[in-house]
Amino acid sequence: MIENGFNRRNFLKVLGWGGATVALSGCGNTSVEDGREFVTSYAETADYIIPSIGTYFNSTCAQCDAGCGIMGRVREGRVLKLEGNPESPINNGKMCGLGQAGVQAHYNPDRIREPLLRNGDRGEAITWEKALELINEKVGSVNPENVAFLTGVVSGHVKALLNNYLDALGSGHHYVYEAVAPSVVRASNKKAYGVEMPRLSMDKAKVIVSFGADFLGAWVSPVHFSQQYARFRKPDNGERGVLVQVESKMTLTGANADRWLAIRPGTEGILALGLINSLAAAGLPVSEDVAAAVGEYTSDRVSKDTGVSAEHIAKLAALLKERSPSLVIAGSAAEGYAHGSQNAAAIALLNQVLGNVGQTVEAPSSVPFPQMAPSTGNSFALQSLSDDMAQDKVKVLFSYGANPVFTAPAFFKLKENLKKVPFKVVFAHYMDETAVEADLVLPLNSAMEDWATLMPEYIAEGAQLNIRQPLMEKMYPGTLGVGDILLAMLKQRRPDEYNDYEDFYSYLRSAMVSNKDALGGADKDDDTFWETALSHGVVKLVGEPVNMTGSMSAAALVVPAPFAEDATYPLHLIPAVSASMRDGRNANEPWLQESPDPLTTIVWDSWVEMHPKTAAKLGIVEGDIVEVASKSGAIKAQAYLFPGIHPDVVSVPLGYGHEAMGRYAKGVGSNAFSILDPVFDNETGELAMHETRVKVTKAGQRVIIVKDEGPAGGSQMGRRIALRIPSNKVNLSEEV
Amino acid sequence: MYSFLRLSVLLVGLVVSAGSYAVKAAQPLTTADDLGPNVEQPFEFPHDRHAGDAADGGMEINCMYCHTYARRSIVAGIPPVQKCVGCHQNIESVREAPRIKKLFEYWDAKKAIPWKKVHDLPDFVRFNHERHIQRFVFAQGKPVQEACGYCHGDVKKMTVARRQKPLSMGWCRSCHMKDHRIDATSTKTSQGPNDCWQCHK
Numbered sequence: 060m061i062e063n064g065f066n067r068r069n070f071l072k073v074l075g076w077g078g079a080t081v082a083l084s085g086c087g088n089t090s091v092e093d094g095r096e097f098v099t100s101y102a103e104t105a106d107y108i109i110p111s112i113g114t115y116f117n118s119t120c121a122q123c124d125a126g127c128g129i130m131g132r133v134r135e136g137r138v139l140k141l142e143g144n145p146e147s148p149i150n151n152g153k154m155c156g157l158g159q160a161g162v163q164a165h166y167n168p169d170r171i172r173e174p175l176l177r178n179g180d181r182g183e184a185i186t187w188e189k190a191l192e193l194i195n196e197k198v199g200s201v202n203p204e205n206v207a208f209l210t211g212v213v214s215g216h217v218k219a220l221l222n223n224y225l226d227a228l229g230s231g232h233h234y235v236y237e238a239v240a241p242s243v244v245r246a247s248n249k250k251a252y253g254v255e256m257p258r259l260s261m262d263k264a265k266v267i268v269s270f271g272a273d274f275l276g277a278w279v280s281p282v283h284f285s286q287q288y289a290r291f292r293k294p295d296n297g298e299r300g301v302l303v304q305v306e307s308k309m310t311l312t313g314a315n316a317d318r319w320l321a322i323r324p325g326t327e328g329i330l331a332l333g334l335i336n337s338l339a340a341a342g343l344p345v346s347e348d349v350a351a352a353v354g355e356y357t358s359d360r361v362s363k364d365t366g367v368s369a370e371h372i373a374k375l376a377a378l379l380k381e382r383s384p385s386l387v388i389a390g391s392a393a394e395g396y397a398h399g400s401q402n403a404a405a406i407a408l409l410n411q412v413l414g415n416v417g418q419t420v421e422a423p424s425s426v427p428f429p430q431m432a433p434s435t436g437n438s439f440a441l442q443s444l445s446d447d448m449a450q451d452k453v454k455v456l457f458s459y460g461a462n463p464v465f466t467a468p469a470f471f472k473l474k475e476n477l478k479k480v481p482f483k484v485v486f487a488h489y490m491d492e493t494a495v496e497a498d499l500v501l502p503l504n505s506a507m508e509d510w511a512t513l514m515p516e517y518i519a520e521g522a523q524l525n526i527r528q529p530l531m532e533k534m535y536p537g538t539l540g541v542g543d544i545l546l547a548m549l550k551q552r553r554p555d556e557y558n559d560y561e562d563f564y565s566y567l568r569s570a571m572v573s574n575k576d577a578l579g580g581a582d583k584d585d586d587t588f589w590e591t592a593l594s595h596g597v598v599k600l601v602g603e604p605v606n607m608t609g610s611m612s613a614a615a616l617v618v619p620a621p622f623a624e625d626a627t628y629p630l631h632l633i634p635a636v637s638a639s640m641r642d643g644r645n646a647n648e649p650w651l652q653e654s655p656d657p658l659t660t661i662v663w664d665s666w667v668e669m670h671p672k673t674a675a676k677l678g679i680v681e682g683d684i685v686e687v688a689s690k691s692g693a694i695k696a697q698a699y700l701f702p703g704i705h706p707d708v709v710s711v712p713l714g715y716g717h718e719a720m721g722r723y724a725k726g727v728g729s730n731a732f733s734i735l736d737p738v739f740d741n742e743t744g745e746l747a748m749h750e751t752r753v754k755v756t757k758a759g760q761r762v763i764i765v766k767d768e769g770p771a772g773g774s775q776m777g778r779r780i781a782l783r784i785p786s787n788k789v790n791l792s793e794e795v
Numbered sequence: 796m797y798s799f800l801r802l803s804v805l806l807v808g809l810v811v812s813a814g815s816y817a818v819k820a821a822q823p824l825t826t827a828d829d830l831g832p833n834v835e836q837p838f839e840f841p842h843d844r845h846a847g848d849a850a851d852g853g854m855e856i857n858c859m860y861c862h863t864y865a866r867r868s869i870v871a872g873i874p875p876v877q878k879c880v881g882c883h884q885n886i887e888s889v890r891e892a893p894r895i896k897k898l899f900e901y902w903d904a905k906k907a908i909p910w911k912k913v914h915d916l917p918d919f920v921r922f923n924h925e926r927h928i929q930r931f932v933f934a935q936g937k938p939v940q941e942a943c944g945y946c947h948g949d950v951k952k953m954t955v956a957r958r959q960k961p962l963s964m965g966w967c968r969s970c971h972m973k974d975h976r977i978d979a980t981s982t983k984t985s986q987g988p989n990d991c992w993q994c995h996k
Binding site for chain 1: 835877908
């Protein structure tokens with residue numbers, strides 16, 4: 060044993076001298092390494108390709124479904140950095156952190172590189188010919204009724220090919236699944252306004268009241284809304300807009316609001332009706348049936364039900380009355396309950412009473428090519444698929460752009476139901492939880508190697524078709540684009556129609572060029588039209604504003620009373636959708652794991668966010684590992700105390716807790732999807748994401764939370780760096 | 796025992812650092828030549844034939860006709876094979892020469908020729924061709940071969956290029972410390988940048 064030997068002090072001395080030695084000797088001429096490396100050279104190249112100078116190519120971001128235009132900087136044949144495409148009206152040249160991490164999806168070391176066929180519990184590499192032959196054989200051997208496609212949001216020519224394939228089979232089983240989507244709001248909008256997603260003109264509004272819509276962080280099209288928000292805050296002329304955020308757990312948008320109101324979970328609809336009542340009392344003209352419907356929602360009662368003080372309700376009503384037009388948005392916090400549809404309807408009614416429909420809630424444009432319009436998804440689709448699988452109705456399942464084994468709550472029993480499907484084909488980038496269950500895994504090109512057209516759900520101006528084009532050569536020869544795979548599958552079914560197309564690129568080009576008149580290229584020859592489309596990255600289409608022909612019936616609107624107390628599971632669980640993690644599909648990109656959550660600054664882990672008062676009651680301090688148990692399951696994570704949350708609520712971010720997928724995602728945090736309770740929206744049948752009741756208990760361990768925030772818990776240690784006043788000292792009507 | 800170990804480690808450190816410092820200090824600011832190693836290339840490219848003086852049988856082609864990126868980019872670059880072929884497809888007289896046959900083999904296969912770097916600075920150094928060419932060739936009006944030759948030597952007399960100068964920091968500084976006229980007509984002069992971060996990444 061070394062005793063009294065080379066201790067720390069001596070170690071440091073030697074380290075110091077060694078360091079000085081290296082520093083003094085420096086890096087001499089020896090580093091001029093003549094003749095070791097190759098010069099970048101080309102056989103043929105375009106004039107604009109200059110070594111060491113980046114060239115930008117336009118494409119479309121694939122990190123979420125908002126469809127922002129991107130420009131990739133390409134140097135010496137490699138994509139280095141992404142920027143926003145200024146020509147896309149969705150993001151106008153801007154980009155978010157999630158989008159920036161797109162290069163890590165492309166260069167990711169965990170990508171699958173060749174088709175894998177299940178052999179026992181292993182995947183065996185096979186050729187594409189064999190994989191496609193196998194698909195042909197399996198699909199051919201079953202009743203077309205038993206073939207099902209599960210996808211995420213699809214649009215553009217990939218959707219057209221997919222529909223043609225289903226058509227060729229004679230089966231219509233296409234389940235579009237989005238784990239985190241405003242599907243109840245879509246249904247409610249459809250009813251109230253006649254369109255699923257109206258255009259929200261935040262820049263025209265003077266007040267925005269958002270019921271839990273995190274439009275600056277993760278809701279629908281955050282980069283677009285952030286720019287609208289900037290104009291709303293600082294209009295060219297007129298007053299600075301006022302944002303009031305009503306939610307039970309503070310989101311990034313809530314943190315930016317002038318007034319953040321912590322509301323008792325699920326009572327958003329009551330507050331909306333209460334506001335109508337107050338507005339009517341203050342003299343805003345409302346129709347008789349509306350007045351009758353909201354008559355009993357007096358300020359006192361609403362205050363008691365929602366936990367929002369009568370004073371704040373009065374101020375908010377005064378603000379809304381004074382400043383018109385305003386905009387009221389129903390977000391995920393309002394729709395995530397069994398009565399989510401009613402909440403959303405009440406909020407839509409508030410918009411109508413305020414006269415916002417047609418002013419700030421505007422009609423979107425019609426889509427000239429409905430077969431390419433986006434198919435948006437919901438959780439009901441997965442529920443139906445899961446039921447069909449349980450009843451042995453699915454013999455061949457294709458899965459693309461979704462990871463249902465990870466995102467489905469445990470009560471779905473999706474993994475067991477999947478086992479009943481004899482042949483499961485998963486199109487995947489990584490060996491994620493769903494790919495692990497597959498019989499055949501088909502490796503996809505990254506979004507930076509692929510061809511596609513996309514039509515986003517939320518388009519800022521007119522209609523548009525986004526182009527996705529390769530920014531560099533494929534990293535691995537064994538991957539294929541989803542369009543190429545679908546085309547190959549279609550060739551098996553409809554050879555006469557599709558054999559002429561060598562690959563998806565030639566199909567896409569010919570499909571676009573043959574429709575160039577409708578795509579704004581009537582005056583151009585084929586090549587010019589195609590080159591123009593590629594260089595712009597966006598094809599702007601002419602569409603007429605659709606008619607907003609919704610109807611709102613105040614009489615039919617019933618918003619239930621607040622939740623009853625639950626002695627066993629006293630707390631509400633809010634599964635939080637963070638700007639970086641979303642539903643967890645990008646969890647294997649280390650930049651996203653590493654970028655701190657905007658509110659808690661935590662990195663590389665899940666956490667249980669709770670109010671300091673609640674924590675004190677339970678004897679929990681920051682860093683305690685706690686168990687969050689619902690009727691459907693339990694997870695463990697570190698506790699984080701945060702005042703921006705209702706005391707009856709705990710919140711766990713989604714997207715963490717992967718059991719597979721890759722080295723950066725696997726084993727990081729816990730999966731909040733798994734413990735959600737089987738509660739569904741009454742009208743749409745959507746999974747009510749915010750309905751889960753939980754109890755929180757200490758699990759015994761305590762850890763140091765890894766976060767950017769200082770060790771003093773974000774306090775300023777008496778240094779008056781950012782001055783603040785308590786929220787109850789702010790007079791909303793004067794301040795804002 | 797351990798104090799002996801400590802002492803020896805410290806002594807070794809001292810000796811090595813002093814020695815290496817001596818080497819550094821002895822390195823003069825020099826324009827002297829320092830011939831680099833012979834670099835084996837896929838095939839021999841006769842710089843003398845292309846750029847050499849007409850009297851010596853050369854064609855006097857401007858360096859930047861082929862190294863076209865030098866005036867526009869950090870790197871001078873190697874021309875794409877299409878540029879070689881652009882001329883050589885019309886030069887029947889040497890079409891069957893072994894080097895030209897090699898060239899057309901690459902061209903027919905549409906493959907880039909894997910040239911090796913002859914002047915390869917360490918990765919922490921940034922050398923910008925564009926700045927030097929713009930200053931010496933375009934502002935001062937120096938002949939191209941002279942300007943390129945400051946660092947690359949008399950390439951027009953070589954076949955395969957070979958490093959002629961040390962390309963060390965002291966050597967760079969020897970020129971950056973001189974007064975250079977700011978353009979062809981002015982009598983004003985300036986020196987090359989002296990900031991660390993101009994060249995060091």
